[in-house]
Amino acid sequence: MNRKALSHLESVVISIIILTVSSCSFPSYQYVFETPPVLNFENGTWLVNRIQADIPWTAKNALDRNMTKELQKLGGDSVQFIDGVNFPYLTPDQFKFAPSENTFTLLQSTSGFDFLINTKAIKLRDELNSFRSKGTNRFQKSKSELIIVIYEIKTGQKIYSQRVIASESLDENDDRFTFSDSALSLIFKAQKKALKNIKKRAVRNR
Incomplete structure (x- = not known):
């Protein structure tokens, strides 16, 4: 490739x-x-x-995998996902985002776990798509919230609580074609930010 063609290609890439x-x-x-x-x-x-969220099953599974994988980098084998554990005295509906006192009592006496990690995601506003939006004559916004709460099982007390609120908007009369995020996409990004906050301040199991 000659110098002139190379210069043109570089200009195209920069553009x-x-x-x-x-x-x-x-x-x-x-x-x-x-x-x-x-x-x-x-x-x-x-x-x-x-995770507790009104989103597609495949998205829930992906978020659960992300959460478990990243926390296992901090805690190793001491961190386990619920689907890999047998609970003979507990049913799935008892593992709510805000567990009952009875759930904590049964976990304490039958499971051997010390901490319960709960996550909830909420789509608050969903007016943008994940691919490309062309501005309209009205303000548009996507907004989601992700909450991580960790309980000490023997006391039922919160030892950790983090909320991440992610939002993105397009102004009125913005006529550009713009890559933007849906509320579901913002949930994934909020989880990534939340996990980054945890990892930045965590004491790792060595």
Whole structure:
């Protein structure tokens, strides 16, 4: 390839990068911690519950896998996902986001786990799609919230609580073709941010 052709190709690549960046809207995030943001995985065993969310089954499974995989990097074999554990005295409907006192009592006496990790996701507003949106004559927004709460099983008390609120919007009369996020896509991004916050401050099990 001669120098002139190479220079042209470089210009095209730079133009594509600039176009891609300028055609993307970016999410904003809010973080709310109701407890100290530090977790110590050196001690105890951790049970990861299924996510509670009104989203497709495949998305739930992907989020559950992400959560378990990333937490196992911190706690190793002391972190287990609920589907791999047998609970002879508990039914799936008892593993709610806010468990009852009876659930904690049964977990304490029959499971051997020390901590329960619960996650909930909520789609608050869903007006953008995950691929490409052309601006309209009205304001559009997607917004989701992801909540992670960890309980100490023997006391039923929260030891950790983090909320991540992710939102993205397009202004009125914005006529660009723009890559944007649906509320479901924002749930995945909020989970990634939440896990990053956990990993940044966690004490790892070595």
